[in-house]
Amino acid sequence: MVRGRISRLSVRDVRFPTSLGGHGADAMVSADAMVSADAMVSADAMVSADAMVSADAMVSADAMVSADAMVSADAMHTDPDYSAAYVVIETDAEDGIKGCGITFTLGKGTEVDWSRKGRGAPGDSGRPKRGVGLVGQAGGKACLEVTCGHEKQMLAQGYPAYTTSCAWLGYSDDTLKQLCAQALKDGWTRFKVKVGADLQDDMRRCQIIRDMIGPEKTLMMDANQRWDVPEAVEWMSKLAKFKPLWIEEPTSPDDILGHATISKALVPLGIGIATGEQCHNRVIFKQLLQAKALQFLQIDSCRLGSVNENLSVLLMAKKFEIPVCPHAGGVGLCELVQHLIIFDYISVSASLENRVCEYVDHLHEHFKYPVMIQRASYMPPKDPGYSTEMKEESVKKHQYPDGEVWKKLLPAQEN
DSSP, X not given: OOOOBOOOEEEEEEEEOGGGGTTTOOSSSOTTTOOEEEEEEEESSOEXXXXXXXXXXXXXXXXXXXXXXXXXXXXXXXXXTSSOOOEEEEEEOTTSOEXXXXXXXXXXXXXXXXXXXXXXXXXXXXXXXXXXOSTTSOOSHHHHHHHHHHHHHHHHHOEEEEEXXXXXXXXXXHHHHHHHHHHHHTTOOEEEEEOOSOHHHHHHHHHHHHHHHOTTSEEEEEOTTOSOHHHHHHHHXXXXXXXXXXXXXXXXXXXXXXXXHHHHHHGGGTOEEEEOTTOOSHHHHHHHHHTTOOSEEOOOTTTSSHHHHHHHHHHHHHHHTOOBOOOOOXXXXXXXXXXXXXXXXIIXXXXXXXXXXXXXXXXXXXXXXXXXXXXTEEEOOOSSSOSOOBOHHHHHHHBTTTSHHHHHHHHHHHO
16 A cells, blocks of 8 residues: 655645636625635645635635644545545655555545556556446446446546636626627536626626527526525525526525525425535535435535545435535636546436536636636546646745735735
8 A cells, every 4th residue: 555644734825816807706795805815735735725815814824724733644544534634645655666646535444545556557548456336336347337438428528517707796797798608609508697786786687698698508596695585585586587597505504494495485486506615514415405405516625624525425415316516616626626526427426417517717727737628518637636736836926915916916905
């Protein structure tokens, strides 16, 4: 077994001034108040955390504490209580082979090792010698053929996506129209619009986007927790005419019974409830599922602590037959969540029915291994790792508050 020890961790506060273009504005965060922030724990291991500007200092501080706790931890058996149970390391094996190991743990004795040791010799397929079929099904040739077929489908067609990039609340009507027109040319068929700040404004903007995409394309709505329960039902009853597939985060993410009440009222109107991006553990998801409070489950690759917790939620969603449609509207979230959602299809859900993953067309140029979108679908990444590594030039340029970008912006904001 290839083992490694975490020897060094560092934290750098990297922020991108997305508010300058109105990117990311929603019913809770105005266009002139939002900055995307990444707290990165990097070195032998890397963890990303996405946050709004009001929380950036807390994210960085927490990452520093986690870094201190994890130095010298055994990478193959990281304590599952750590939020960074997913570790990417370079390690020296006892036989002298140097390899990149990816490890996650679901419990004692269930470690998975995808290091080079145990993979084929140079020149072969490079896949592990032992494969697994669908979760919950017996192994064997037939089961492996099914999962191999799913893998081939992903490699050829990718995982279906929807775009949020056209309809941030910070965009003017002209910008909305321009971006929608371009998205249609690029082959997008699923669109999400931010709502919740002003009903009349929502009615106008939803009419614009529905007129542009036509009745056959899919429209989703996102209120970002803005409403209380009765308000959500009343507001969405008026927006139902635009035929949204779902309303996302209609109320506080902690209000499980509130979501259940909204769901009961809106499902007869053909509107599902989508939520989960703010849920920080599997217990919240368990309660949402048990209460029949959602029709679309949205994991967040950073909000949930580690791949372990995400896998637990994927398994519960499979049990309850609720489609997983991940949140990815933040810095690097598309890069992260692509691994989870493709794994879900190949080895857990085995279905694409009502399943789609969010995509935002912002900031991918700062990553060494940016997500690949073709025909409005996520194409499986070809590089090893979790796709979190940012370009060093981008990190230095956007590091807060001493990076080149912020040295120019902060004095201007003060004036």
